[in-house]
Amino acid sequence: MKRSPEVGVGAVILRGREVLLVKRGHAPGKGLWSVPGGHLELNERLRECAQREAREETGLVVKAERLAGISEVIVPEEDGNEGFHFVLVDFFCRVISGELRPSGDADEVRWWPLERLSELPLTEGLAEKLHEWMDGAGAIVL
Numbered sequence: 001m002k003r004s005p006e007v008g009v010g011a012v013i014l015r016g017r018e019v020l021l022v023k024r025g026h027a028p029g030k031g032l033w034s035v036p037g038g039h040l041e042l043n044e045r046l047r048e049c050a051q052r053e054a055r056e057e058t059g060l061v062v063k064a065e066r067l068a069g070i071s072e073v074i075v076p077e078e079d080g081n082e083g084f085h086f087v088l089v090d091f092f093c094r095v096i097s098g099e100l101r102p103s104g105d106a107d108e109v110r111w112w113p114l115e116r117l118s119e120l121p122l123t124e125g126l127a128e129k130l131h132e133w134m135d136g137a138g139a140i141v142l
Contacts, residue, residue, distance in 0.1 A: 005072070005085040005086065005087050006039060006084070006085070006086050006087070007039070007040040007086070007087050007088075007089065008037055008038060008039060008040070008086045008087070008088045008089070009037055009038070009039075009040050009046055009049035009050045009053060009088070009089050009090070009091070010034070010035040010036065010037030010050065010053070010068075010088060010089070010090040010091070011035055011036045011037060011050040011051070011053060011054035011062055011064065011090070011091060011093040012035050012068045012090050012091065012092050012093060012130070012133065013035070013036070013054065013058075013060070013062060013093045013094075013095060014092070015095075015111055017113060017114050017115065018111040018112060018113050018114065019035065019111070019112055019114055019117075019130060020035070020036065020058060020060075020100075020109065020110075020111055020112075021033045021034065021035065021109070021110060021111075021112050021120070022034060022035070022036050022057050022058065022102065022106035022107075022108065022109045023102075023106060023107045023108040023109070024105065024106070024107070024123070025104075025105045025106055025107040026105045028075070028084055028086075029123045031107075031121065032121050032122060032123045033112075033120045033121060033122050033123070033126075034122065034123040034126055035090065035126070036053050036054045036056075036057040036058050036106070036109075037050065037053045037054075037057075037088070037090070038053045038056075038057075038104075038105070040089075046064075046089050046091070047064035047091060048064075050062070050064040050090075050091045050093060051063065051064050051093070053104075054093060055098070056103065056104035057102070057103060057104045057105065057106040057109065058098070058100055058101070058102070058103075058106065058109050059098050059099050059100055059101040059102075059103060059109075060095050060096075060097070060098035060099075060100060061095070061096045061097045061098045062093035062094060062095055062096060063093060063094050063096055064091040064092075064093050065091065065092050065093060065094055066091065066092055067089070067090075067091055067092075068090040068091055068092045068133045069090055069129060069132070069133050070087070070088065070089050070090075071087075071088045071090075071125065071129055072085065072086060072087050072088060073085070073086045073088065073123075073124055073125070074086075090129075090133075092133075114130065114131070114134065117130065117131075
């Protein structure tokens with residue numbers, strides 16, 4: 001059966017020089033830290049997905065405001081491992097309401113200083129992407 005790339009959508013939520021991170025509870029990326037996000041559902045708009053995933057994983061209601069960036073992660077099939085290909089669309093989001101708490105497939109959730117990202121086991125390329133988006137796009141800082 002031929003497989004196709006999957007679309008993932010993320011919420012980049014900033015507070016000053018901190019970013020909201022979730023510790024993934026499921027594969028891919030189980031045990032790694034990333035921005036809240038997940039699979040785009042059929043008939044769901046990209047911004048709606050970012051908002052839904054943020055609410056499901058962090059308890060926060062957010063508004064997806066503008067595109068942070070588009071990237072992809074490809075892990076080829078190897079030694080019986082299935083591999084995967086994700087196209088990732090991330091949005092800068094603003095917190096509207098809610099109480100921060102991990103849920104859904106997030107084991108933990110926390111605000112983390114951008115300058116200390118190297119201290120956490122992150123999903124592939126996340127630190128580089130965040131710094132690029134912050135430096136090049138004039139990020140929304142809440």
